[in-house]
Amino acid sequence: MAIISIASTKGGVGKTSLAFSLAKDLGYRYATNDMSVTLNKYKNARYYPNNIPLYPDTVYDFGGFVDKNSDEILRESDIIILPTTNDLNSIMKSLILIKNFREKTILVFANMIDNPNDAAIIREKIHEHFPNLAFTYLRRTKLLKNALETGMSATELYEMNNQTRHLYKQAYAEYHKILKLFTTDGRYFKEKS
Ligand SMILES: Nc1ncnc2c1ncn2[C@@H]1O[C@H](COP(=O)(O)OP(=O)(O)OP(=O)(O)O)[C@@H](O)[C@H]1O
Ligand SMILES: [Mg+2]
Incomplete structure (x- = not known):
């Protein structure tokens, strides 16, 4: 049982793509305010334009803003996954969100990585301010896009x-690292259950 929020105040970083596949792979509800x-791709997908409710076993996909309501859900989440791309604006916005939710379990998800060095750059910039934050990455890939388009999960x-x-193969291995957190021996999953 877990509440997973995928959030970023930066648009187009991959929130929806990741949220959809994770929700479907976990058999969780997908809830969004966007x-x-x-x-129309997933039977457990729900849209709440305002007053998004708190449910267990849910992946929340928050649009590019944090209001009072999404703030509440983020504070109740077992984990906040924070997609971040390799540009200053995205990294700055991530740092602000981390600062505002520093008591929470946060996974920085470097997305659309063109080469491993890009992931290292993002990780360094984040760790400079928040040294122990969990970090993972996903290369630039059509996996999530094609999955969403066909209505299939990444798996x-x-x-x-x-x-x-x-x-x-490679992209799925990277995606699977995130999925694994919420299955059998998932670290974050276990902490809270
Ligand atoms: N790892 C990736 N490699 C390449 N393209 C990606 C990757 N992840 C997501 N994308 C693409 O980036 C675009 C934006 O992704 P997505 O819509 O999931 O972002 P978002 O953060 O939900 O955006 P918005 O803020 O508009 O809701 C989409 O075209 C998606 O297919
Ligand atoms: Mg989106």
Whole structure:
């Protein structure tokens, strides 16, 4: 049982893409305060324009703002996943969000990484201010986009056939590190249950 929030005040960093696949792979509800393409792709997807309710077993996909309501949900979340891309604006916005929620378990999710050095740069910039923050990354890949477009989760798409297993091998391994946190031996999952 977990409440997972995917948040960033920066647009276009991959919140919806990750939230959809995670929710579907975990069999969780997907809840958003943002009109989103996921709504007709997943039967457990719900849109709440305001007063988004707190539920267990839910992945929250918050639009690019934090209001009173999303602030409450973020404070009740077991984990906040913070997608961050390699640009100053995105990193600055992430640092502010981390500062505002520093008592929470936060996973910085460096997304759309073109080479490993980019991930290292983001990690360094974050760790300069918050040395012990959990960090993971996902390369630039069509995995999440193609999954969402077809209505499949990343796992469903990856496992479709030998070709997709080959095509998405590395990206899926990176995505799976996040998924794993919430299954059997998941670190964050265990802490709170
Ligand atoms: N790892 C990745 N590699 C390449 N493209 C990606 C990756 N993750 C997401 N994208 C693409 O980036 C774009 C923005 O992603 P997405 O809509 O998930 O971001 P968002 O943070 O939810 O945006 P918004 O703030 O508008 O809601 C989409 O076209 C998506 O397919
Ligand atoms: Mg979105």
